[in-house]
Amino acid sequence: AQSVTQPDIHITVSEGASLELRCNYSYGATPYLFWYVQSPGQGLQLLLKYFSGDTLVQGIKGFEAEFKRSQSSFNLRKPSVHWSDAAEYFCAVGVGGGSQGNLIFGKGTKLSVKP
Amino acid sequence: GAVVSQHPSWVICKSGTSVKIECRSLDFQATTMFWYRQFPKQSLMLMATSNEGSKATYEQGVEKDKFLINHASLTLSTLTVTSAHPEDSSFYICSAREAGMNTEAFFGQGTRLTVV
Numbered sequence: 001a002q003s004v005t006q007p008d009i010h011i012t013v014s015e016g017a018s019l020e021l022r023c024n025y026s027y028g029a030t031p032y033l034f035w036y037v038q039s040p041g042q043g044l045q046l047l048l049k050y051f052s053g054d055t056l057v058q059g060i061k062g063f064e065a066e067f068k069r070s071q072s073s074f075n076l077r078k079p080s081v082h083w084s085d086a087a088e089y090f091c092a093v094g095v096g097g098g099s100q101g102n103l104i105f106g107k108g109t110k111l112s113v114k115p
Numbered sequence: 116g117a118v119v120s121q122h123p124s125w126v127i128c129k130s131g132t133s134v135k136i137e138c139r140s141l142d143f144q145a146t147t148m149f150w151y152r153q154f155p156k157q158s159l160m161l162m163a164t165s166n167e168g169s170k171a172t173y174e175q176g177v178e179k180d181k182f183l184i185n186h187a188s189l190t191l192s193t194l195t196v197t198s199a200h201p202e203d204s205s206f207y208i209c210s211a212r213e214a215g216m217n218t219e220a221f222f223g224q225g226t227r228l229t230v231v
Contacts, residue, residue: 043222
């Protein structure tokens with residue numbers, strides 16, 4: 001069965017420090033992978049996505065993610081975190097023939113940023 | 116990116132009443148819309164997929180008679196929670212996408228439903 005695992009429920013980093021949020025997936029076919037960010041009480045904003053091609057994907061707000069098929073991972077990174085990055089981050093895999101709307105989400109990682 | 120508007124942002128209703136949530140695509144034609152539910156401190160769970168002019172496809176365990184979905188036009192889908200109970204209290208989020216492979220789905224801002 002398809003699934004997405006985000007091992008870290010809550011991460012705290014200092015402003016300016018680097019960040020890596022982990023995501024592992026289980027999916028039988030070539031995955032379509034996504035990272036979303038959600039601010040409290042808000043909907044989701046797409047940070048980046050991987051469909052095919054270059055396994056290092058650049059997204060908005062200075063985020064990037066690397067698809068590693070051998071590790072079934074799609075970790076999100078940012079070299080220098082800003083206070084405004086504090087939010088909940090969700091990794092997701094697209095199912096149903098690659099339809100981006102039909103997504104299976106991980107449980108999310110809450111990011112806190114220390115001044 | 117395209118805009119998906121969800122209304123209302125929050126609603127409080129009495130147990131036993133019905134609540135309708137609207138999801139509108141403001142600047143594109145949404146052939147497919149998705150409804151998700153998010154419990155506190157949990158992830159989003161897909162409830163149903165609706166294609167314009169067709170009956171919605173519900174995920175396993177979702178009561179179709181309780182969560183009525185209508186997608187009558189290319190810009191509007193509605194979710195009606197019928198005979199709401201406190202356990203239906205949750206955050207409901209819709210997403211919408213255009214036709215075609217790999218088109219991006221855009222999310223609404225969500226609706227916080229509280230049933231008292």
